[in-house]
Amino acid sequence: MAEKEVRLMKGNEVIAHAAVHCGCDGYFGYPITPQSEVMETLMELKPWETTGMVVLQAESEVSSINMVYGGAATGKKVMTSSSSPGVSLMSEGLSYLAAGQLPCLVVNCQRGGPGLGTIQPSQGDYFQACKGGGHGDYHLIVLAPASVQEMYDFVGLGFDLAFKYRTPAMLLADGAIGQMMEKVVFSEQKPRRTDEQVVEECGSWASCGKGKRKHKNVATSLFLQPDELEALNQKLQATYREIEAHEVRYEEYMCDDADYILVAFGSSARISLAAVDMAREQGIKLGLLRPITLYPFPYAPLKAMAERGVKGFISVELNAGQMVEDVRLAVEGKAPVKHFGAMGGMIFNPESVLEALKSNLIK
């Protein structure tokens, strides 16, 4: 087997490479810091000359998400990327994509909010990503990369899950993961699906021209009769139950004998990992549970930890306390659950995480 290509790259840059490598058909985006390198890298790579991938700079995030909607509705593998304020503008489109059961990938390289906020990293969009954002009862599959390698790997994974369940997927990164440089191992180039393969895979629903099909396909989220709309909602909810049953992903670090557990994702998880090592050196039995999927959330392993006697949990997040609500739901009051965070683009260090543990839980 040929040796895999290893590169040193920014998280945002690998998103672009991963898109090309996984056979993405189209990227539609609008510049916004701290993720503009995604589209810049794609424009440099010129994939339309190699794989035939379309790359287009839209006039707004509203337009780019609706381009994604249009591309996804034809069965193509399409994506966009943005950062927090841009993703707010995309929320309308995400609701339509979810309602239309259209697979796609949206990358949110989060920055500090609310409002125009700052360009520094944040995890303030957890609620928006996991609890809706747009209108109506829907979920996105939300993946939280904690390294440049995961930025790369989750592009392909996100598309696979999106197509498996016919639902939009989101890669919820942050400015730190997007801007940091790390080693990344590239996968082999996957060919883009041919139009015939798209018809074979998605022909039952995709509006890609009738071709040999007798009936028309319509991508729509309009169901004026309430019983019909309820039926769509029931179908969506059934899909979400399937996703919750089969796609929960998380990583444990030193959890087996831990008295206390940190719960953290993305860049917070990296800081928390160092805090665990520091705690262990001081004889404190601390562990880390890192959700990889934020939706579906790893409720079961957290509940199991609480039931086996973990003395307390701290949800460590770059926000005012959002994921902590899910940790509390998981623990069901069996142990104290605290939040430790920083807002507005500020970042904590491992020492302050450890201090929070000591002052909040170890009395």
Place this chain on the structure above:
Amino acid sequence: MAEVEIKAENLVYAKPRLITDTVMHYCPGCSHGTVHKLIAEVIDEMGLEDKTIAVSPVGCSVLAYNYLDVDWIEAAHGRACAVATAAKRLHPEHMVFTYQGDGDLSAIGTAETIHAAARGENIVTIFINNAIYGMTGGQMSPTTLLGMKTATTPYGRDAKLNGFPYKVADMIAHLDGTTYITRQSVHTPANVRKCKKAIRKAFENALAGNGYSMVEVVATCNSGWKMSPVEANKWMEENLLPVYPLGDIKCTTLPK
């Protein structure tokens, strides 16, 4: 009622093959049905049934996908030209068109429309301009005439209060990416024939990769205008057409 057999030699008119049997929700006298028919005929005559992707708007024609037997994508309000842009770029051999009213296109969808046109996307927009929001109950749209009474301009549109109407087709005709911009109507048999020719020309333009085309159809909304169909046609001729005159606005090729 018994089926009546019509001999081929006696058949002078039939529903276009690509118009479905679904009963249309449009009000009697509305222009939408006529324009749908023309599009269905053009698609059939050009042999494009299998490779057409149509994009419907939000507004009265939100359900257009129920009536025309091709693949459809129902866009969010105003976003049709963005949706169509991606569909066309990902399926460059296909015929991709949007069907939009004046609320959808000239108000909430202004940015998407102008930028698709400016980029010279090889798509067609059929723009039904009846100067009112029909679906939501007859409110003012950007193309509502000064003095015109609507649900949100009950004393008539006043420029000081409500701003001025604007001419979308004339405006986008200034863009390099647009090559065929025309304004038509369907209120007389002669106009129906001219409109069909324009739609065909626009479709041919898009398939030839000659940039963005728009066929604006100045249309009636007799329910919204609170007139009989006949009165609405007359009112349109006397009031809308002087502001939105019929004819080709631009017919050219993309700049080199």
